[in-house]
Amino acid sequence: MADAWTVEAHRLLKKHGIKTVGYVPDAGLTDLINACDADNDIKAVVMTTEEEGIGLSSGAWLGGEKAAVLMQSSGVGNTVNAIASIVSSCQFPLFMIVTMRGQYGESNPWQIPMGQATAPVLRSLGVRVYEVDTVEDALGAIENGLKMAFVSNAAVAVLIGQKLIGAKSFIADVAEEVSHV
Amino acid sequence: MSKPTLDRADVMKKLMAVRGDALAIAGLGSPVWDIASSDHKPENFYLWGGMGCAVSMGLGCAMAQRGRNVWVVTGDGEALMGVGSFATVAAQRPSNLAVIVLDNEHYGETGMQQAATSHGTDIAAMAKGAGIPNTMTVTDEAGVDALAAALQSGPLPMVAVVKVAATKPNLVLPSRDGVYLKNRFRQAVLGATEAMHQS
Numbered sequence: 001m002a003d004a005w006t007v008e009a010h011r012l013l014k015k016h017g018i019k020t021v022g023y024v025p026d027a028g029l030t031d032l033i034n035a036c037d038a039d040n041d042i043k044a045v046v047m048t049t050e051e052e053g054i055g056l057s058s059g060a061w062l063g064g065e066k067a068a069v070l071m072q073s074s075g076v077g078n079t080v081n082a083i084a085s086i087v088s089s090c091q092f093p094l095f096m097i098v099t100m101r102g103q104y105g106e107s108n109p110w111q112i113p114m115g116q117a118t119a120p121v122l123r124s125l126g127v128r129v130y131e132v133d134t135v136e137d138a139l140g141a142i143e144n145g146l147k148m149a150f151v152s153n154a155a156v157a158v159l160i161g162q163k164l165i166g167a168k169s170f171i172a173d174v175a176e177e178v179s180h181v
Numbered sequence: 182m183s184k185p186t187l188d189r190a191d192v193m194k195k196l197m198a199v200r201g202d203a204l205a206i207a208g209l210g211s212p213v214w215d216i217a218s219s220d221h222k223p224e225n226f227y228l229w230g231g232m233g234c235a236v237s238m239g240l241g242c243a244m245a246q247r248g249r250n251v252w253v254v255t256g257d258g259e260a261l262m263g264v265g266s267f268a269t270v271a272a273q274r275p276s277n278l279a280v281i282v283l284d285n286e287h288y289g290e291t292g293m294q295q296a297a298t299s300h301g302t303d304i305a306a307m308a309k310g311a312g313i314p315n316t317m318t319v320t321d322e323a324g325v326d327a328l329a330a331a332l333q334s335g336p337l338p339m340v341a342v343v344k345v346a347a348t349k350p351n352l353v354l355p356s357r358d359g360v361y362l363k364n365r366f367r368q369a370v371l372g373a374t375e376a377m378h379q380s
Contacts, residue, residue, distance in 0.1 A: 020244055043244055046272060047237075048265030055234035055266070059206070059241025062226055062363065063251075064371045067241060085230030086238075090359030 003031045005135045005164065009097070009142050010035040013042065016146040018095075019065045020045060022053040026072035028099030028165035033070065050075035054082035058092040066150055069096045073103070073118040073159070074111065083125045087155050094127070094155040095146055105167030119159060127155040133163040185320065185344035189283050190351060192325055192343055193219040193254075196281065199329045200252070203279075204242060204370065208235030208255025210290045211350045212283060216254055218353035223369035227355050227362055233262030236280055240270050243278040246370065250277045250337070257284040257298045257342075264307055270338055271312030278338045280308075281328075285347040293347060308340035315339035 009032055013021065021036045022045045023029065037044040047053055053069035060067040071079075076098060087094045101108070102115020122129050128148065130141035138160055145156040189211070197220040205225045207216045212235075213227045226242075228235055239253035260282045270278060286299040298304065305316045315336050319328050328341050356362060367376035 020241065022241075043273070045240075045244075045269065047269050051233065052237035052240075052263070052266055052269055055231070055237030055263070056241040056269075058234075059238035059243075060245045061241075062238070062366050062370070063204075063242040063245025064367065064375065065245035082231050082234050085232075086228070086234060086359075089230060090363045092363065 003165070005138045005160070006031040006035060008135075008139050010039070012139065012142050012146060013068055014039070016150065017066050018068045018146075019043065020056065020060050020067035021070060022047050022056040022067060023070035024048075024050050024053075024072065024075050026070075026099045026101075027168055028072070028160060029070050029097070032097070050078040051082045053096070054079050054086060054094065057094055058086050058090070061092055066093070066095075068146075069094070071096065071098055073098055073100045074114045076118045076121060076157075077114055080121065080125065083127065083155060088126055091153045092155075093149040093153050095149040096127075096157040097142065097160065098157050099160045099165055100162050101168070104162040106162070107167060122157050125155070127157050129157050129159060131159045131161060133161040135164065138164060185285065185346050187319070187321070187325065187343060187345045188348070189215055189285070189345040190218065192283065192345060195325050195329055196332065199333050201250070201333075203250040203252045204246060204366075206235055206239045206242065206251065206253045208232075208253065208259040210256050210259060211285075212254045212256055212259075213355065214350050214353050215283065217355040218351045221353070221355060223365045225355070226366045229357050229359065232259055235259055236263055236266035236270060239278055239280065240266065240273065240275060243275040244273065247277060249370075250279065250332075251275075252332070253278070253280045255280070255282055256289065257282055257286060257304060258288045258296050260304055261297060261302070264304075264311075267308045267311035267313055267340065271314075274314075274338060276335070276337050279332055280338070280340045282340065282342045283345050284342050285345050287347045289347065289350070303342075305340060305342040313338060313340045317341045319343040
């Protein structure tokens with residue numbers, strides 16, 4: 001069964017007329033990406049780096065369509081100059097859903113520094129950041145974030161916390177057996 | 182390797198002569214002045230920043246405007262910074278997107294430092310390797326004519342690398358006001374009402 005928040009998140013993207021969804025995958029985004037991929041009204045675009053999502057979204061807006069961008073928190077680091085130079089300078093709308101790593105119950109220490117930096121980095125760029133840990137808060141932030149982004153030409157990021165999506169478990173997710181050397 | 186000899190202003194003049202109603206995205210740097218001097222109009226979006234994003238921006242625009250061609254005109258340094266976008270374009274196969282890389286093998290805006298393209302990096306080969314079905318490298322006048330024909334007949338998507346001389350371009354500067362450039366472009370493409378009161 002799909003994660004509870006992703007079914008409604010997909011419905012909200014459609015309700016607000018999102019036609020293109022650019023993504024770099026994350027485990028926490030799997031169900032939402034699959035829902036967008038299976039939807040004939042949405043073009044799901046796999047990207048090589050999150051920075052492309054800023055170009056893709058801004059370009060879609062130039063052409064009269066709305067796009068959303070999905071990424072893991074580490075990917076926020078790859079978007080910095082594009083957000084500052086393009087989105088801020090031109091007041092392009094931007095709507096991002098960011099699934100968090102390195103924040104709560106993280107098992108990979110390399111994820112922790114960028115996880116801690118994600119929200120302050122986005123805020124320093126002028127992005128409106130909503131950090132959510134419950135399904136109810138996530139859906140409220142997505143609904144209102146979509147409105148703000150495309151009606152007010154704002155840059156909005158909804159950060160989906162690990163309390164909601166869970167901390168990745170290597171044993172369950174990656175391999176049947178794990179050994180250490 | 183011999184040095185490129187084509188003059189970028191001559192190339193742009195020939196290509197813009199067959200532009201038709203294509204929308205244009207200009208990558209940061211000389212391509213902005215190139216497009217402003219050869220065919221300045223509201224259907225041009227000039228990137229004064231965001232190096233590496235011209236191709237992804239062109240892809241987003243092309244996917245939103247399926248009925249019109251979108252041309253991304255950019256430089257070799259800008260294209261290399263966002264070179265992964267060729268793979269992203271290849272996966273989507275937009276039949277209305279052309280990327281024209283004016284490759285002078287240098288970073289022209291920062292003091293003409295040599296780029297990797299001075300040392301053998303082949304951007305057309307990188308695009309081909311990324312899965313772009315139609316790529317070409319243009320080194321002479323006959324090649325420019327062939328490119329002008331290909332831009333009209335396709336197939337798209339295509340990536341064309343035009344080897345141009347590392348000369349100083351004509352500095353024809355468009356507005357630097359990003360909000361104005363954005364709204365001007367949208368108004369030209371969508372009409373005033375849709376551009377300002379999107380649903």
